[in-house]
Amino acid sequence: MRLLVLGGTQFLSRAVAADAVRRGHDVVCASRGQSGGVPDGVNQVRWDRAEPAPQELIDAGPYDAVIDVARQPSHVRHALEAFADTHWVFVSSISTYADDADPGGPGEGALKPPVAEDVDLTDDPEAYGGLKVTCEQLVLDAAVSAAVVRPGLIVGPGDPTGRFSYWARRSETSGDVVGPGDPADIVQVIDVRDLASWLVDLADDELTGSFDAIGLPVSFADLLRDVVPGGSVVWVDQSFLSEQGVQPWAGPESIPLWLPRPEYDGMLAHDAAPAVAAGLVLRPLADTVSDTRAWLEADPAARIDGITLEREAELLAAWRDR
Numbered sequence: 001m002r003l004l005v006l007g008g009t010q011f012l013s014r015a016v017a018a019d020a021v022r023r024g025h026d027v028v029c030a031s032r033g034q035s036g037g038v039p040d041g042v043n044q045v046r047w048d049r050a051e052p053a054p055q056e057l058i059d060a061g062p063y064d065a066v067i068d069v070a071r072q073p074s075h076v077r078h079a080l081e082a083f084a085d086t087h088w089v090f091v092s093s094i095s096t097y098a099d100d101a102d103p104g105g106p107g108e109g110a111l112k113p114p115v116a117e118d119v120d121l122t123d124d125p126e127a128y129g130g131l132k133v134t135c136e137q138l139v140l141d142a143a144v145s146a147a148v149v150r151p152g153l154i155v156g157p158g159d160p161t162g163r164f165s166y167w168a169r170r171s172e173t174s175g176d177v178v179g180p181g182d183p184a185d186i187v188q189v190i191d192v193r194d195l196a197s198w199l200v201d202l203a204d205d206e207l208t209g210s211f212d213a214i215g216l217p218v219s220f221a222d223l224l225r226d227v228v229p230g231g232s233v234v235w236v237d238q239s240f241l242s243e244q245g246v247q248p249w250a251g252p253e254s255i256p257l258w259l260p261r262p263e264y265d266g267m268l269a270h271d272a273a274p275a276v277a278a279g280l281v282l283r284p285l286a287d288t289v290s291d292t293r294a295w296l297e298a299d300p301a302a303r304i305d306g307i308t309l310e311r312e313a314e315l316l317a318a319w320r321d322r
Helices: 011-022 055-059 073-083 125-142 163-172 192-205 220-227 238-243 273-277 285-298 309-321
Strands: 002-006 026-031 043-046 065-068 087-091 145-151 176-180 209-213 232-236 247-249 254-256
Touching (some): 002 011, 011 026, 065 192, 087 192, 176 220, 232 238, 232 309
Parallel strands (some): 002 065, 026 043, 065 087, 176 232, 247 254
């Protein structure tokens, strides 16, 4: 297969390119080349996607499939102008769903209103879901065939967000660990390598349809049992965490993966079964934890989001003294 990866230098798109090369596919990555290098064995063509596709990239075709992770509609429009006659795999997001309390997936969950024109997400991060809705529709309307994939929280080695890295750092602890909220709260993650491999499968097999790409739902208690097997989890009410100024989900003052309930009951509880039936293979969470921890140990510059160990100790002391 001759595969065009739009990106290829960061996290998911880089994992896609690396997986495709390992299988012996002929891979071309198109990117600005400003955020890192492509994997060995990949042919890179420079492209600022704010502009039409360069002739060099068109001449390097034809391609059997395109895998795209874009979030700006103009970028997708320019790519479709050049490559609409190719099978597309478009990577969207579960952030396209309008109701975070509803776990309904493709064909069930309502989508956010589309945002038709590009938005600087630094200024308006809430536009992300609507931008992805527009990108999805552009691909479905123009490409000769397409699969739309909506991942949840993507984790694993190389994660630039630092969210799961917070837990991987804690994975060898033997002390007390804050368990945020209710231990029965449902959470989901997906290893970047599992998602990347499946995206290549979708391209290779020219599979069509829309899927939520996510790991199997587990309780927060079960997740922490895998993540911090030697730790003693102390469950702390979400109301107390909020009163103490702890932020959910992401950021330096957050406990990553924790989300307020019930308003976010559905965001981390989507149905993985259709994607699994379509070939998605999920590795054990413990493997993702150990591999992420090894990456953190090997790369001192790797990002770790969330509260510090000192702040966690303060919270535990305040919880006991309440």
